[in-house]
Amino acid sequence: MAVAAAIVGSVTAGAASPVPGTPAPPQLPPIQAQTLGERYAVNRGYIADAERAAHRLGDSYRESHLRQLGSPVRQFLSFDAQGDGQAVEVLGDLATADRIVVLVPGADTTLDTFDHLGSRHASLSGGAHALHDEMRRLSRSSVAVLAWYGYRAPRTMSRDVATTARAEEGGRRLTTLLGELRTANTHAPVAFLCHSYGSVVCGRALGGMSPRTSAGLAGVAVFGSPGTGLRSAAGLPVRVPVWAGRGARDWIARAPHVSWSAFGTTLGFGTDPTSPSFGARPFGAGNSGHSGYLEPGSTALRNLALIGLGRGSVVSGG
Incomplete structure (x- = not known):
């Protein structure tokens, strides 16, 4: 019980604070x-x-x-330079794109790791560029990819990464973004591609959507996921295709799939989204490690690009 209380108490304690002298975001x-x-x-x-x-x-x-x-x-x-920051980068022409993909990152994403997180393709921006390039290689359609660092991502070596608190906030913001994309581009289907803790964010967004707020959402893929906070894809309040993949070298396979509530938050993320009981559509992720799903030339990158393009019929299975 003391451990649970410590975890809950850390949810807000790890939030970045504005540094004196750093300008606030503009209107x-x-x-x-x-x-x-x-x-x-x-x-x-x-x-x-x-x-x-x-x-x-x-x-x-x-x-x-x-x-x-x-x-x-x-x-x-969007951009915020205060603390760990916020940044939403757009690749392509958002207003005229035929397909839009929102890439939702996991832990350790900050302004300082936005372009490089151990390697270029493991970072949010590097992965988004690789995805955008692959989608353009596979299709002549106009595509836009958003590298969405729009929530306070937890740190891997923090208690926050074991709870849903940051995902609750992120899920609400992601739902808001979907509505904003509808005003910027009224015709392009949108796909969420969600890595690691980002899949918990996407799970929270999906679980709180209605047919109205989910308008335009054409599909969701989770990869390297510790769980989504959902019991199953079938239990969602909205009907959108949900895909799940995990690379053969991803250490996340050893994560325990448990979930329990304590002191107003949830610890753990429940059902393994790659398990048959979850009911997601499997996609092949090859030998990807936890940070290698968007590596150029990988099976995972090709399949994620196809999902983003709405070409699920040619996605290779897990």
Whole structure:
């Protein structure tokens, strides 16, 4: 019981706090097709301001990452430089895309790991670029990929990573994003591709959706998942295809699939989404390790790109 209390108490204790001198995010226009360029430009200016602030504060580590994120060729739908930060990068033309994919990351995602997390393809931005390239290789359709760091991702070496608290918040934000995407692009089906703890975020979003709030959602794939917080895909309040895959070298296979509630939060994430009892559609993930699903040339990347394109009939099985 003491352990459970400590875990619950840590849920908010690990949240990043604004660093004095770091500018707050700017006011942005609503997300609409005609305002996307303005949002990208305002965020680009904000990143430059945050980079200068990091320089004044003597934070050369954050300064160097902000310099890279502030490249004039990058498009950020949202950005917050405070603490661990928030960032939603858009690859492709969101307003005119025929398909939209939202890549939802797992633990240890911060502004400082956005472009490199052990390796380039293991990071959120690197994985999103690999996915975007693979989708374009497989289809002539216009595609947009969002690298969505839109929630407070937990750290692997923290108690938060064993609870659903961060996922509750992230799930609500992900549902809000889906509605915003509908205003920016009224015709493109949207797929959520959810890695590791990000699959818990997606599980929370799906579990709280209604037919109205799920409009436009064409499919969900979870990979490297410790569980989604859901008992089964069949029990969802909305009917969308749910896919699950796990690489042969992924250590997450050893994670216990338990779930119990204590002190207002849930510990553990329940049913293994790759198990027959969960009822997801299996997809092949080859020999991927936990951070290797979006590695160029991998079986997992190809199948995830096909799911994002809505070509489930040619996805190879698990």
